[in-house]
Amino acid sequence: MEVHIMCLAGSTWLDFARQCINNKWM
Secondary structure: OHHHHHHHHOOOHHHHHHHHHHHHHO
16 A cells, blocks of 8 residues: 555656556556
């Protein structure tokens, strides 16, 4: 869930987007 908030923040959209998708799909 922490990733979700960080993902929204989008500090590093490119890097976070990839991790967010990986976490969401996993």
